[in-house]
Amino acid sequence: GAVVSQHPSRVICKSGTSVKIECRSLDFQATTMFWYRQFPKKSLMLMATSNEGSKATYEQGVEKDKFLINHASLTLSTLTVTSAHPEDSSFYICSASGQGATEAFFGQGTRLTVV
Amino acid sequence: GQNIDQPTEMTATEGAIVQINCTYQTSGFNGLFWYQQHAGEAPTFLSYNVLDGLEEKGRFSSFLSRSKGYSYLLLKELQMKDSASYLCAVMDSNYQLIWGAGTKLIIKP
Numbered sequence: 001g002a003v004v005s006q007h008p009s010r011v012i013c014k015s016g017t018s019v020k021i022e023c024r025s026l027d028f029q030a031t032t033m034f035w036y037r038q039f040p041k042k043s044l045m046l047m048a049t050s051n052e053g054s055k056a057t058y059e060q061g062v063e064k065d066k067f068l069i070n071h072a073s074l075t076l077s078t079l080t081v082t083s084a085h086p087e088d089s090s091f092y093i094c095s096a097s098g099q100g101a102t103e104a105f106f107g108q109g110t111r112l113t114v115v
Numbered sequence: 116g117q118n119i120d121q122p123t124e125m126t127a128t129e130g131a132i133v134q135i136n137c138t139y140q141t142s143g144f145n146g147l148f149w150y151q152q153h154a155g156e157a158p159t160f161l162s163y164n165v166l167d168g169l170e171e172k173g174r175f176s177s178f179l180s181r182s183k184g185y186s187y188l189l190l191k192e193l194q195m196k197d198s199a200s201y202l203c204a205v206m207d208s209n210y211q212l213i214w215g216a217g218t219k220l221i222i223k224p
Contacts, residue, residue, distance in 0.1 A: 095158070106214045 003027055004096045006107025013084055013114055021079045021110045023094035029074035030096035035067075038091040038109075047092075050077055084114040117141045119215035121203050126221045127193055135188045135201050135218045143208020149177050149188045150202040152217070158202055161188065190220075198222045 003026040013019050023033055035047045035056075048064075050056035050071035058064045066088075068080040077096070081088055093109040118140045127133040139147070146165040150158035164170055164179035164186060176189040190197055203215040 004094065004105045004107045006094050006110055008110060009108055010111045011113070013112070015085055015114055016083055018080055018082045019084055019112060021092055023077045023079070023096065023107050025075050025096045028098045030077070031074065031099045032097045033071055033077040034095045035069060035079050036093045036095070038093060081112065084112070086114045088112065089114045117207065117213045119203055119205060119213055121215040121218045123216070124219045124221065126223060129193055129195060129222055129224050131193050132189065132191050133193060133220065135190075135220065137186045137188070137203035137215055139184050139186070139203070139205045139213070141205050141207045141213050144181060145206040145208065147179055147186050148204040148206070150204065152200045152202060193222050195222050195224070
């Protein structure tokens with residue numbers, strides 16, 4: 001199956017700093033990428049959907065100024081958590097799908113801890 | 116290594132019952148998830164099992180046997196809208212999600 005690489009897998013940062021998470025499709029062109037957040041033992045919560053070259057569509061309740069998403073190329077999308085606070089500590093996961101694809105492929109996830 | 120196995124594709128008839136199996140080998144276990152994903156859409160959560168047994172939720176049920184590293188998703192009274200991919204995912208000891216490749220379910224009239 002297609003490969004989606006998400007980096008870093010774990011990150012610890014200080015409160016008030018910003019953290020960037022990368023999601024790369026390694027062997028296909030990802031026209032659409034999804035960013036999720038997941039709390040322990042809970043389901044995935046869709047944060048936003050991004051299409052290459054256009055602005056991301058954020059789900060209700062997700063602060064677009066806090067969670068900056070960039071999908072500038074067909075193989076890379078980034079999620080930047082700005083001015084992180086301890087309550088932003090969570091597991092973030094991306095998934096990517098190609099043009100006309102019937103399924104999306106998931107990255108490995110990033111565990112963010114804000115101290 | 117860590118591994119999640121599920122069939123690549125299954126076909127079933129409208130109104131029938133289908134069982135999608137998932138076997139897993141992971142470093143630790145903190146629960147198993149089933150997701151449904153329609154083409155071009157984000158996955159949606161279906162079920163979460165952390166204890167052995169059957170969890171029923173409407174037409175969908177999910178079963179877990181931790182000793183066997185095995186789960187299944189049971190879909191009853193199949194409808195055409197159930198045509199989708201079904202993803203099995205296990206949360207390991209580090210609370211990292213290990214994903215199966217997904218099972219594409221095709222429903223025929």
